[in-house]
Amino acid sequence: MTGGMPLHAAQQLARHAADTGHAGLVITEAGRTAYLSCAAAALAADVDLLTGIAVAFPRSPMVTAQIAWELADATDGRFRLGLGTQVRAHIERRYNAPFDPPGPRIRDYIGAVRACFDAFRGASPLDYHSDHYELTLLPPVWSPGPIGPPDPPIDLAAVSPWMLRLAGQVADGVHVHPLNTRTYLADTVLPQLAAGAQRAGRHLEDFEIIVPAFLVVGDTPDERDRWRELARTQIAFYGSTPNYSFIFDDLGHPGTTDALRERQKAGDIAAMSAVITDDILRHFVTEGTWATIADAIGDRYAGIATRVVNYFGAIAWTEDPQHLARWKPIAEALSHIP
Structure with missing residues (x-):
């Protein structure tokens, strides 16, 4: 997983990902667009490219469709269009676009x-x-025309049961939120996706379940501590969103989101992280040495995720371009897990 980045850097990351056995990149959208980074990566390496996610509402569906069509063509069908709603404040106050419902x-x-x-x-x-x-007007001169690859698959970001059911009903895959646990995946994600698919008379055999993972890996305690504390901070940030409070409730930690929001309003980031105790943290991270992390990932996600996404992959690569090479045997081992 990576955010949008300078385009030459996106090309370099794509080449390194391909060389080290990764299936592809999931590119998120924040200060930079996901689409331009996808285009740069597509011209540099033969890897799967997923927007995870691109924000939907500020762009016309026609604009999004045209971009996705060109990326599908450029990747020879290895592009997946991941869409999400974002939250009201960003859509209405940053993008000045309609949000409801x-x-x-x-x-x-x-x-x-x-x-x-x-x-x-x-x-x-x-x-x-x-x-x-x-949408009712498309003169031939304004159409990009047919392409060789199939239509780009459309994946939907979903957290709540309602949105998960919608993903199962109308999308080709789901982007699970990074704030995920084995309990949430097994008890909420899979049943709700199946319920949505059943409502539409569909089956989930070819449905993609794309799961970001906080991977805490290292051969020394100091090496693992760095990633563990970074995960703790990210979980505190994500967990402050009211809509996600039920994930903590399901773990037997009610009130976690309220505590995070109280400290967030005070501007106390350290206190927010402290709310995420080790007992809470263990539900959200997958931890191991370089020799054991493949088994740990398999134990947590086999039978649930069709794609496991290394949340910290690009952060580590930015600090050390050789870092991805350490994942090559792990990626190869995981590719054989059903």
Whole structure:
């Protein structure tokens, strides 16, 4: 996983990822766009490229569809379009775009993007109508036209049971939030995805479950401590979001989000991290030495995740470009786990 980055750096990271046995990159969107980093990486290496996620609502579905279409073409079908709603404050106050109602809106958005794909391929005229989007004009000169690869798969970011059911109903895969535990994955993610798929008369055999993992790996305590404390800080940051409080409740730690928000409002980052005790932390991290981490990842995610994403991978690579090479035998071992 990486955020958007300077484009030459994205190309270098893609080459290193390919050389070290990684299947691909998941590129998030924050200060830089995910799409431009995907384009740079696509021109540098033959790897899977996933936006994880690109923010949907500030862009017209047509704009998103055109970008995804070109990236699918450039990667020969190795691009997956990951979309998410973001949160209200960012959509309304940073992007100045409509947010409500986020669930029904993202459902219509995915339908609109797929209608654009059909129109680009010439399968049907552009004639999409929903509660939130209407697209009815695509003169030939404005269409990118057919491409060789299939339509880009569309994955949806989902946390709540409602959004997980929607992903199972209308998407090709789900981006699970980094704030995930084995309990949450087994008791919430899988059943809700299956319920959504059943509602649509679908099956999940080819459905992608993309799971970011806080991997705490190192052969010395100091090496592991660095990643463990970074994970603790990230969990505190994510856990301060009210919508995610149920994840802590399910672990038997009610009130965790309230405690995090209280310290966040006081601007006390250290106190926020302290809320995430070792007992809480162990549910969110996968820990091991370089010799044992592959088994630890397999034990936690086999039978649940179709793609495990190294949350700290790009951070470590930025500090040491040779770091990814240590993951090559691990990536090869994990590729054989069903």
